[in-house]
Amino acid sequence: MRVSVNRGRCVGSGSCALAVPEVFEQSSKDGRVVLVTETPSAELHEATEEAADFCPVSAITVTGP
Ligand code: SF4
Known part of the structure; x- marks a missing residue:
């Protein structure tokens, strides 16, 4: 899994950082x-996917296995 964020799109809701502080601040x-x-450990993959899904402006992109 590889994670990227679009800071220009982020509106600072903070939900990703609350959900997965190991990946997002x-x-x-x-x-x-x-x-x-950018490369969370395996046990964080599910929570990272969920954080991406819950981002209100789709500023989080998750790619790869
Ligand atoms: S959930 Fe999305 S909008 Fe909210 S802080 Fe994270 S990246 Fe930014």
């Missing part, structure tokens, strides 16, 4: 998402 400067890792 919220910037203290602009409130937008900061990617902690």
Whole structure:
């Protein structure tokens, strides 16, 4: 799995960082998402997929197995 985020699209809802803090953080400067890792470990894949699905502006892209 590889994760990317579109910070320009992010509206700073923070739901991804709440759901999977191992993968997503919220910037203290602009409130937008900061990617902690592009390659989450296997046990985080399901939660990362869900965070991508729940992002209100589809700013999270997940690719690969
Ligand atoms: S869920 Fe989407 S809009 Fe909300 S902080 Fe994460 S990337 Fe940004």
